[in-house]
Amino acid sequence: MRRALHSVCAALLIAFVAAAVGKEAVPTAADPAIEQRSMQLAEELRCLVCQNQSLADSHAELALDLKQQIREQLKAGKSDAQVIDFMVERYGDFVLYRPPFKATTALLWLGPFLLLLATVAGLFIYLRRRRSALAQGELSTEQSARAQALLAGGAEHQK
Amino acid sequence: MKRFLIPLGIFIVLVGFLAVGLQLNPREVPSPLIDKPAPPFMLPQLADPQRQLSHKDLLGQVWVLNVWASWCVSCREEHPVLVELAKSKVVPLYGLNYKDKRDEALAWLTKFGNPYALSVMDTDGRIGIDYGVYGVPETYVIDKQGVIRYKRIGPVDREVLDAKILPLVRKLQG
Numbered sequence: 001m002r003r004a005l006h007s008v009c010a011a012l013l014i015a016f017v018a019a020a021v022g023k024e025a026v027p028t029a030a031d032p033a034i035e036q037r038s039m040q041l042a043e044e045l046r047c048l049v050c051q052n053q054s055l056a057d058s059h060a061e062l063a064l065d066l067k068q069q070i071r072e073q074l075k076a077g078k079s080d081a082q083v084i085d086f087m088v089e090r091y092g093d094f095v096l097y098r099p100p101f102k103a104t105t106a107l108l109w110l111g112p113f114l115l116l117l118a119t120v121a122g123l124f125i126y127l128r129r130r131r132s133a134l135a136q137g138e139l140s141t142e143q144s145a146r147a148q149a150l151l152a153g154g155a156e157h158q159k
Numbered sequence: 160m161k162r163f164l165i166p167l168g169i170f171i172v173l174v175g176f177l178a179v180g181l182q183l184n185p186r187e188v189p190s191p192l193i194d195k196p197a198p199p200f201m202l203p204q205l206a207d208p209q210r211q212l213s214h215k216d217l218l219g220q221v222w223v224l225n226v227w228a229s230w231c232v233s234c235r236e237e238h239p240v241l242v243e244l245a246k247s248k249v250v251p252l253y254g255l256n257y258k259d260k261r262d263e264a265l266a267w268l269t270k271f272g273n274p275y276a277l278s279v280m281d282t283d284g285r286i287g288i289d290y291g292v293y294g295v296p297e298t299y300v301i302d303k304q305g306v307i308r309y310k311r312i313g314p315v316d317r318e319v320l321d322a323k324i325l326p327l328v329r330k331l332q333g
Contacts, residue, residue: 048293051185061258062293065284090291092191 237314254278
């Protein structure tokens with residue numbers, strides 16, 4: 001029983017892998033230069049079906065279609081920027097892994113720097129306060145003389 | 160006491176952000192197509208592939224475009240709502256049958272009922288790409304001038320229909 005299950009699983013796995021490989025192999029462009037450019041573009045673009053993958057990584061149906069679109073447009077002589085614009089017109093800035101800098105994305109771009117700035121400012125204030133607290137904590141000559149005496153006395157006690 | 164207030168404050172703000180984040184739906188990507196002219200198409204009709212339908216044929220009326228497919232599971236979920244919408248005759252509903260096989264699409268409509276005034280076949284998904292489709296079903300409200308005024312990604316339920324689509328349609332029909 002178990003062995004049968006194993007072989008069924010293995011067969012399914014092989015079938016899946018074969019299907020995946022087969023699907024990916026079909027639409028390759030004849031021109032390696034175009035293929036390379038389209039791969040580069042596909043890495044810059046997000047797959048909308050599985051949102052944490054790039055088009056290049058994704059095997060989703062839509063991602064395959066979009067990769068095909070990229071190839072065709074490059075073959076038709078369009079520039080990389082034109083292809084990117086084509087995608088943004090349809091799916092919005094969300095498809096870009098490097099969104100453009102504009103009012104709605106300002107916080108996204110500047111946020112980390114603001115956070116860094118705030119942290120550095122916080123650290124600076126903290127250190128200054130600590131330094132002045134330490135300065136205040138310094139003993140007057142009278143006090144230190146007394147402390148010395150106490151320490152010396154304590155040492156004598158131990159003897 | 161005071162030294163605990165700051166971390167507590169930061170923690171509360173963080174929880175606030177996370178709570179809001181959990182409520183958001185990451186699948187709802189704001190469409191850049193809102194308030195833009197609906198992309199042109201000229202596609203064979205599902206019922207009679209010899210005849211074609213173009214976006215121009217639909218100018219002058221408010222209409223709803225629904226992207227569906229027989230392989231799409233959530234389409235089944237929203238289907239009763241669409242059938243109801245069609246019965247109310249408030250607004251014509253047109254279907255974009257996305258990356259489907261004709262016989263399967265027809266069988267699907269026979270089985271579940273056909274709410275569409277017409278469905279067109281986007282077999283290779285090209286028009287779907289123009290409409291920024293990425294999660295079937297998707298639903299668009301298009302005005303008399305052929306401008307997209309609303310887009311819904313994912314199944315339409317009663318709530319969305321009553322709260323968003325129908326009021327908008329009435330407003331656009333003026």
